[in-house]
Amino acid sequence: MNLAAVVAYRLIVFVIVFAVVFADSADARGRRSRGRTNYVQIYSVAAIAGGPQAVAEAKAALLASRNAGFHPAGGMGGANAEGWGFSAHSAQAALDSCCFSGQRTIAGQAVARGAWGWYAIRLYW
Numbered sequence: 092m093n094l095a096a097v098v099a100y101r102l103i104v105f106v107i108v109f110a111v112v113f114a115d116s117a118d119a120r121g122r123r124s125r126g127r128t129n130y131v132q133i134y135s136v137a138a139i140a141g142g143p144q145a146v147a148e149a150k151a152a153l154l155a156s157r158n159a160g161f162h163p164a165g166g167m168g169g170a171n172a173e174g175w176g177f178s179a180h181s182a183q184a185a186l187d188s189c190c191f192s193g194q195r196t197i198a199g200q201a202v203a204r205g206a207w208g209w210y211a212i213r214l215y216w
Contacts, residue, residue, distance in 0.1 A: 143168040143199030143214040150175075154210035155203035170198040170214035179208035189213040 146168035153163050160177045167173055174190030182202040186192070188211070189200075195215035202211045 141168065143170040144201070145199075146170070147199040147201040147212045147214050148203075150212040151201035151203040151210055154212065155205035158205045158207050160210060167214050168199065170216060172215040174213045174215070176211040176213070177208055178211075182209045182211070185209035185211035186213065191215055 146166060150163045150165070150173075154160060154175065154177075160175050162173055162175060172191055172195060174192065176185045176188035176190075176192075178184035178188060182204075185202055185208070186200060190213075192213065198214045198216045200211065200213040202209050204210075
């Protein structure tokens with residue numbers, strides 16, 4: 092290959108890679124909320140009977156299966172607030188990192204181990 096062909100080939104590859112990496116599909120734009128991905132709309136657990144503890148267990152398992160922290164939709168089993176937490180060190184550290192820890196009465200809590208660490212959900216009265 093001559094120099095012009097090599098330069099043209101590299102330019103074409105750069106343009107394709109750039110388009111793939113920085114493309115913003117219409118589907119992704121539909122899921123965004125003010126410039127950030129809103130995972131609450133993407134993943135949810137079905138409404139669960141059995142109260143806050145059953146809901147916390149299902150939601151913690153969902154977080155661990157996705158290896159992501161977010162507030163899943165699907166209700167709170169009668170609780171009034173929800174916090175989620177993550178820790179790569181221990182299950183207790185994940186629980187302690189949940190929002191409202193030490194500020195509200197716990198209605199249900201659960202921890203599940205994911206590939207990157209522990210994912211916790213706490214539901215509060």
